[in-house]
Amino acid sequence: MTATRPAPAGAPAAQGPILEVRDLHVHFGARRGRGPTARAVDGVDLQVQPGEILALAGESGCGKTSLARAILGLVEPTSGQVLFRGKPIGRGTAALKPYRREVQLVLQDPTGALNPRQSVYESVAEGLRIHGVKGDEETLVAEALARSGLRPPRRFFLAYPHELSGGQRQRVVIAGALALEPAMLVADEPVSSLDASVRGEILALLLGLVRDLGLSILVVTHDLGLAWNIADRLAVMYLGRIVEQGPTETVLADPRHPYTRALLSVVPEVHHLDTQILTGEPPDPTRVPGGCRFHPRCPALASGAAAQAGVDDRCRNEPVPILRGVAEHHAACFLTDESVKKEGGSRVGR
């Protein structure tokens, strides 16, 4: 289970990003063609480097799950590309099969993700059988379980999901993904349905996978504390766009986008920011505002800070450039990001 691993974490990322998303759009049409189109993902650039944990944060309805689904090939993008190791992923089940072995999904609710009538062994072995993995199935299953922290693994073979705790179930789900020796995991809210005390254990497991196996992880979450706990980089999404991204430390210590600042200020334990509770209706992807898409709720625009800096007209009328998925810290904001303010072109970064 070790021979085919990519270079472990910390190795130079010379070979380029393992996953790249270029100008991705996912639009959902209204039923029977009437009514407005929902622009769930509306122009996203993103890169995940080998051995990196990227957290994608945002509220419900911001498009983060649609983006994750498009990355996994579960929904076909309206336009744009998803590249894995530099090559566009295919379309259709057959073309996607090898890709889906390499990029594994870990779902939010382990109780729903496991078949209640399948033993732990069956659940973990299912993927191996679908992909026709060669080798001794029993050993592979045992290795995957041990790697997920279920030890001794053979004691869990015949257990059923209802006999396990929430944390153990999530470990089984992760074992099912690991059995296929993926290069990357996409984890959608991996701990939000778990008890507080178990949460840290699962996050430590994910960190360990990156350290020991060199996996890359894209973790979709609404929880900025999770990003602080494990993520190397953080991308904040609002209404179908990445509005701020960069190294986790920089983004959380010095959030630039007013939306990120507001999100961070309502985390109960963050005291250095004045609590900024956003009002107004939750954003609606069928009615994306013109100009900066955050401007109707933007505290910096409402307080006059944007007017003082002389960018308020641009906030209201000029489309904000799309952030490129690069390593440096950038925010899609005319007020707080110098290069966005200066450039105003179509892409910022690099």
Added chain:
Amino acid sequence: MALLEVRDLTVSYPARAGAVPAVRGVDLTLDAGETLGLAGESGCGKSTMAAAVLRLLPPGTRTSGSVLLEGEDVLTMRPGRLRAVRWTEAAVVFQGAMHALNPVRRVGDQITEAIQLHDKVSDGQAATRVGELLEQVGLPARRAPSYPHELSGGQRQRVMIAMALACSPRLLIADEPTTALDVMVQAQVLALLEELGRELGLALLLITHDLSVLASTCERIAVMYAGRIVEQGPADKVFEAPAHPYTRALAEAFPTIGDPASRRNPHGLGGDPPDPRDLPSGCEFHPRCPVSIAECPTLDVRLWPAGPDRAAACVHVRDGRPELVYQVPPRPVGEDAPVHQRAVPLDRGPEGSGEPQGGAPVRRGMP
């Protein structure tokens, strides 16, 4: 007299294999206008507490002790009196309550129903009151004719709070009121609850597993584990300097953003919450406790004083060595903590040190 006084409350649920104790001797007081947070994980008995205060427990549940609401014992009240007390003296907003709205009735009508069940008021007066209530929870009065599906999750939760306030209770119990909501909406709802507490002099019993939410919303915190309160005291003290190792684990579960100690270093607690049918001996927490000592499995646990207005059920607190709670060897990140198993029949597989011993498992159900 305290608004709510719970004395030595026990609650056990009926089950085929014998009663399951959910609450095992809890004492709690809440004064008028005070906010108390009750923390704990699933299965610790915190929701049972919420239900017991208004006697909303399923039939067959056994209780002992007393729940005094303004001096009157809810557990022995006559049904007529109980109906009057519910809503008018104490009201509860349950977890996922926004799904409790009737989907085919207008929200205004649903609030009106709650008002008119308890007060004999005309339709016109009730409609005015509905408008006031909606404004009070931050919704425009013109939303009254809306159906639940026309409102967002946060708005529906506001409607539920408006309904709970319909009969001007003095105590509001909120059980995980923000669990299914987004961070921003959670902040809105918590701010609303705080504001209502201030403006209406409402006492609030807020129940959640997220200690950081309680620390920022409540004056006092009580932490439950396995049906008992293991620590209580002023919210900021309990959160910042926990006296019980379990409270400490809960407090660390949600990291302080910006704190280098938790960066790339998630804190967790090994093991799983105990099965109430099969509780560990002595201190129930000892199998998961990072600082347990030889005495813990046989300890007669009690809440010992742990500083001004504080108490904690830990042997180190009893012995006046609360600092021991903090002496935990750091665990290397990613190093798998021992996976404690509950008393589940996992030993059906080959036993032993965990290394392969052969013997293919019986395969069932798969093609």
